[in-house]
Amino acid sequence: MSGSDPSKEEFWRWQEYHRIVPDIKWSSKDVITAGVDVGSVGSKAAVMVNGKAYSWGITRTGANSPESANKALDYALKDTGLKVSDLKFIVGTGYGRVNVPMANKAITEIACHAKGANYIWGPSVRTVLDVGGQDIKAIKIDETGRVVSFLMNDKCAAGTGRGMEVFADLLQIPIEDIGEISLTVEKEPEPVSCTCVAFAKTEAMGLLRKGWSKEKVLAAYTRAMAVRMANLINRVGLERELVVTGGQSKNRGIVSRIETILGVKCLPMPNWREDGLDPMVAGALGAALIGKALYEKAQKT
Amino acid sequence: MITHYGYCDGSGEYYVVVDSDRCSGCGECVKICPEKALELVTEFIDLEDKTVAAVTEDKRKKIKYTCAACKPETNQTPCVLSCKTKAITCIWNPK
């Protein structure tokens, strides 16, 4: 649960929104499945018609996860004419295998996220770095979106959205600008020596006293965080193509440094406003796809 | 799939790694672990539920301390040696 000032709109929180892809029409003959992904901050639901993304919604997770799940699914179904009973299979997923009461099956978020990444970016994506508010995940997948190798770091805040927010506060730079500002330095400084955010703060204050500009300190810190993330990616094994998802995917300072360190360019964000492949919904999309596969498997037996 | 249980922080990286494709779910490592840090869980792989070994939730963020006595840097810990399918390994890189 984030402890930031509730009146401050967190940069990586998206607006609650809901979308329907206009040129898809559903009928009762179609295999209509849904995925519901209840995260610690946002709840997402996606509806697929024969394995094609049809509608989805993102809402804020409330205090109660079954309620959040229901709210997200209802939001995804809004204005589609579909009822929950029209859905042939519902897969629930999310933070800590939360309670999605109407789900036919609960599946770990990693499997769903991987499948969703494969759906959004295509079979060429093999390595996914997901930088969330409170954790960092590195996922290696195959061409079908099956998870090959996975690690999650939620022990240490370094690099997470929360850790970056603390540093932005220290330097009094708006969180949404830290990426761009970190790239304004003429010469890239050495990374800060401390990975630990608490100690990096002290180190940063020392650098500022020494006369370093805020931009230079930010660059040094961002570099250290990018090194850390590159290490996590290498731990699961870097394989092209690489994508960065989650809140910090919007931080160009992080993404460009990761690209430099690893010597690869990340696949760009899809044009989600047009074709609706919003990476935020990757988990829910993947869940809906797995739901389709499970439904079809059950039909065969 | 390969799951890395543990963490990387300022002091180094410490993971107990389970390959659920190789894991038979026999539970030998669970029995032999002196810290009771392992358990059998259900993992959803290839549209099936499979029983595999995992590090318990409460030990994952303190794995550096939990596993220290077994000398994971040697990768010859009781859990590793007990596994007939070589499904479990240790990655231990203190700075």
Next chain:
Amino acid sequence: MITCGMDLGTQRVKAVILKDGKVVGRAQGFSGFDPTKAAEKAVSDALKEANLTLSDVKHFSATGSAVDMAPYANSTVSMMGADAKAGVFLVPAARTIIDVGAEEARALKCDEKGIMVDFVVNERCAAGAGAFIEAMSRALEVKLEEMGPLSLKAERASPINASCVIFGESDVVSLIHRQESKPEIARAVFDAMADRVSSMIHRLGVNPEVVLVGGVAKDVGFVASLNRKLGLSVVIPEYPDYVGALGAALTAASRAAKEAQ
């Protein structure tokens, strides 16, 4: 035989003057931007207390994270070695010594001669070190020295994240929003510290007597939580924050004695 031990910590420098096996002077100061100068002042203050001068000192030994910046040092000793030496000197029955400093924590197992047989360290991570308590006290808007007494008023605590200062801080803010009382939140902070420290020392086996040293040993809140977690009462020597410097002074004495032979 007069020796001097200096402990240059990340926050404070400590100096101890030892005369024929007894502490005759001790002083400390903030490390600040110039730990060498701070150490010189601490040594000078300690000597003043002992009614001695620099030239009276036979051997200077230094320890601490900033040991390279120590003035006058004839030799250095590891923090672990200093803790072991001083721990057994102060508490002859000591077999487990836990040292929680501002930025690092360590623990060692020793035999009856004060020889260290095993050790563990927590470094480069603020969780489980004094920095954790400091950060939480800021989040709680309570003076650091008031955290301990405040926490003793609580009879329960909601658990907070113990593995990271940043996540712990978020949890403290959440507890504040949930309107939990300050004493209970303070206790949660110390429980988290105790949890982390006890995990760290677990593999040593907790053999009594368990001696707690370092600056954080002065904090009654931490001591209470640690005792609860370990299920025993840790022994805290007088002046626990001077243990490193004392260990260095004792080491200086044995080295000087060897040199004299």
